[in-house]
Amino acid sequence: LTLCSYECTLRQLRSNVTMQLRAPLHRGAQTAHFLRGVRVLAASQGICGAQSQSWSLQQRTERRQFHISDATTLLSDAGLASVSAVKTALITTQATTQLPWWTIVAGTSVAMRYGITFPFSVYQEHVIARTEQMRVRLKEWGAIITNKIMREGRKKKWPPEEMERMANAQIKERKDLLAKELGCQRWKLFLPLASQIPVWILMTIAIRSIAVSPVDAFSTTGLWWCTDLSAPDPLFILPVSLAALNLTSIQLNRLSQQPPKRIKSPEELEHEAQHGAPAASRPPAIAMTLGIAIGMLGCTLPSGLVLYWWCNSICTITQTLLFRHPAPRRFLGIPQSQSETTQPILRATQNMRAAVIEWWRRPPEK
Numbered sequence: 626l627t628l629c630s631y632e633c634t635l636r637q638l639r640s641n642v643t644m645q646l647r648a649p650l651h652r653g654a655q656t657a658h659f660l661r662g663v664r665v666l667a668a669s670q671g672i673c674g675a676q677s678q679s680w681s682l683q684q685r686t687e688r689r690q691f692h693i694s695d696a697t698t699l700l701s702d703a704g705l706a707s708v709s710a711v712k713t714a715l716i717t718t719q720a721t722t723q724l725p726w727w728t729i730v731a732g733t734s735v736a737m738r739y740g741i742t743f744p745f746s747v748y749q750e751h752v753i754a755r756t757e758q759m760r761v762r763l764k765e766w767g768a769i770i771t772n773k774i775m776r777e778g779r780k781k782k783w784p785p786e787e788m789e790r791m792a793n794a795q796i797k798e799r800k801d802l803l804a805k806e807l808g809c810q811r812w813k814l815f816l817p818l819a820s821q822i823p824v825w826i827l828m829t830i831a832i833r834s835i836a837v838s839p840v841d842a843f844s845t846t847g848l849w850w851c852t853d854l855s856a857p858d859p860l861f862i863l864p865v866s867l868a869a870l871n872l873t874s875i876q877l878n879r880l881s882q883q884p885p886k887r888i889k890s891p892e893e894l895e896h897e898a899q900h901g902a903p904a905a906s907r908p909p910a911i912a913m914t915l916g917i918a919i920g921m922l923g924c925t926l927p928s929g930l931v932l933y934w935w936c937n938s939i940c941t942i943t944q945t946l947l948f949r950h951p952a953p954r955r956f957l958g959i960p961q962s963q964s965e966t967t968q969p970i971l972r973a974t975q976n977m978r979a980a981v982i983e984w985w986r987r988p989p990e991k
Contacts, residue, residue, distance in 0.1 A: 725846035734936035754960040836927035854929030868920025870938035
């Protein structure tokens with residue numbers, strides 16, 4: 626009703642404006658009446674605008690709160706239902722097969738890793754191989770583009786900074802076009818991680834729930850030195866080996882690098898540290914710290930949960946070595962790349978040995 630009355634008043638105002646423009650200027654009464662109508666319309670417009678603005682803001686706030694709470698409830702319900710379904714499936718499988726619980730946990734870890742995340746890892750290797758091919762082609766094109774801009778810049782007397790900026794812009798544009806053509810965008814490299822993290826969290830919560838709740842045979846059919854999978858490992862074999870496996874997995878990610886022909890001397894390492902040269906052989910400190918922290922956390926968690934993490938790390942190491950050998954790569958249709966080798970274990974050992982020696986020789990940072 627307010628909007629309708631506002632529209633009627635606006636139409637009347639338009640007609641008054643037309644009449645005032647056509648009427649003589651000496652009609653003072655009509656002019657005063659016109660000005661009073663303008664004041665009334667302005668006041669009503671301010672009131673209606675404030676009311677509509679406050680109403681729309683309140684409606685948007687209530688709608689946003691409703692959607693956020695509804696989405697949170699939906700996600701929590703879906704998470705609880707998923708954990709309950711996985712827990713029921715594990716208990717039913719053990720009751721049907723009558724296998725010890727340590728085989729159920731280990732088999733579930735292997736099945737989840739190679740049944741869900743393995744296809745994404747294969748696709749990631751395809752993307753990495755195409756990325757290496759793109760870098761080779763981009764290196765050739767980069768030299769051609771740089772030489773072309775340098776010749777043109779000398780003729781037109783461009784400053785060196787301008788020529789470098791133009792070369793980098795053209796190389797970046799060519800890189801984006803080539804990445805889109807080959808299908809090796811950077812976001813595709815995170816698909817295995819995006820598929821592995823939800824599965825890891827889901828299985829961790831489910832096994833933790835089984836360990837906390839009283840489940841038959843979970844506390845009696847464990848490993849030979851730790852029969853109770855609901856209690857921490859009394860000999861700390863699983864946590865310590867888990868930390869060692871995490872560190873090994875981190876170092877195996879360096880298999881794409883060729884083993885160094887010689888190990889750098891302390892003088893060379895100190896010179897690199899002083900001049901800010903990149904140390905390629907330095908292991909990532911954050912990843913190593915996280916791997917050790919997970920092992921230390923396993924000392925207080927149920928051994929069944931630590932066993933699942935342990936089997937997951939074994940699968941990661943096996944998969945990394947598998948993807949570096951040429952025969953499995955050709956079988957899976959992965960293109961040839963410079964990172965593959967017929968002796969992945971030997972190369973990994975050499976890289977780890979060189980990394981440890983250089984880390985030991987490296988002077989402490991000031």
